[in-house]
Amino acid sequence: MQLPVLSESKTAIAVAALVVASVFSVPRAMAGGDAARGEALGQTCLSCHGIEGYRNADPPYRVPKLGGQKASYLNTALRAYRNGTRQDPTMIALAASLTDQEMADVAAYLVSLGNDAVAAGGSPGGSSKEVRNCGACHGQNGIGLSPGWPTLAGQHEDYLVHALNQYRTGARQDPVMVSLTSSLSDETIVSLAKYYSSLDGLRTTKVE
Numbered sequence: 001m002q003l004p005v006l007s008e009s010k011t012a013i014a015v016a017a018l019v020v021a022s023v024f025s026v027p028r029a030m031a032g033g034d035a036a037r038g039e040a041l042g043q044t045c046l047s048c049h050g051i052e053g054y055r056n057a058d059p060p061y062r063v064p065k066l067g068g069q070k071a072s073y074l075n076t077a078l079r080a081y082r083n084g085t086r087q088d089p090t091m092i093a094l095a096a097s098l099t100d101q102e103m104a105d106v107a108a109y110l111v112s113l114g115n116d117a118v119a120a121g122g123s124p125g126g127s128s129k130e131v132r133n134c135g136a137c138h139g140q141n142g143i144g145l146s147p148g149w150p151t152l153a154g155q156h157e158d159y160l161v162h163a164l165n166q167y168r169t170g171a172r173q174d175p176v177m178v179s180l181t182s183s184l185s186d187e188t189i190v191s192l193a194k195y196y197s198s199l200d201g202l203r204t205t206k207v208e
């Protein structure tokens with residue numbers, strides 16, 4: 001698939017610096033999660049995240065797939081909803097009352113539902129310039145290279161567009177992603193989302 005050019009070699013240098021900065025920003029005090037303890041709470045989550053292609057009337061994009069996602073990233077995202085650095089009202093309401101331990105447990109439970117596609121290494125992945133830039137963290141094949149870097153392969157296209165727009169407008173405040181998306185055009189965002197959603201990877205989290 002052809003993607004529009006993101007920018008010059010300066011981007012590659014900036015990305016390398018961000019990779020180093022970002023490796024150290026994984027939540028250090030992350031509690032160890034217990035999947036068995038997280039199961040009861042997890043049933044609430046599956047009422048949206050466990051339904052294939054589920055879409056609320058509001059928001060108008062599909063609920064993200066969590067099957068095969070990184071436990072560490074799920075914890076980071078839940079904390080961001082709880083402290084208001086992510087804006088989604090549904091997830092803010094759900095995360096508001098969760099302790100760090102409950103977040104770790106529910107993340108461990110959701111991750112334990114497994115994902116063979118990610119475990120098997122996903123798709124071969126592309127080699128265009130922007131895939132190389134994004135791939136420094138998210139992997140050429142869209143499978144995150146470190147626990148704090150989410151897997152994008154197989155995620156819903158409309159959710160990826162929404163997430164990238166949220167970083168671009170500052171509605172999500174992760175400094176790395178805000179700086180990387182600030183100069184992306186609508187067109188580039190859509191083509192990146194199409195690319196990552198077309199790869200094999202994440203699945204809707206379901207109890208088999």
Ligand code: HEC
Binds near residue numbers: 086
């Ligand atoms: C009513 C539907 C609904 C329920 C129930 C729900 N979620 Fe969500 N969840 C969403 C939506 C919608 C989003 C996307 C929010 C956004 O745009 O940031 C989301 C996003 C997330 C994300 C971020 C994923 C990513 O790729 O960044 C995590 C993690 C998450 N939810 C975990 C949970 C957990 C854990 C529970 C149960 C405690 C839960 N959700 C229950 C609708 C729901």
Ligand code: HEC
Binds near residue numbers: 020
């Ligand atoms: C330096 C490492 C790094 C690079 C390079 C990078 N990202 Fe990210 N990305 C992250 C981190 C860390 C997060 C989690 C941020 C958060 O907590 O909200 C993230 C989150 C995302 C998300 C949200 C995923 C979700 O499930 O909500 C998308 C989409 C994304 N990145 C796409 C991209 C694209 C497209 C590029 C290339 C233009 C890119 N990223 C480059 C580190 C990186």
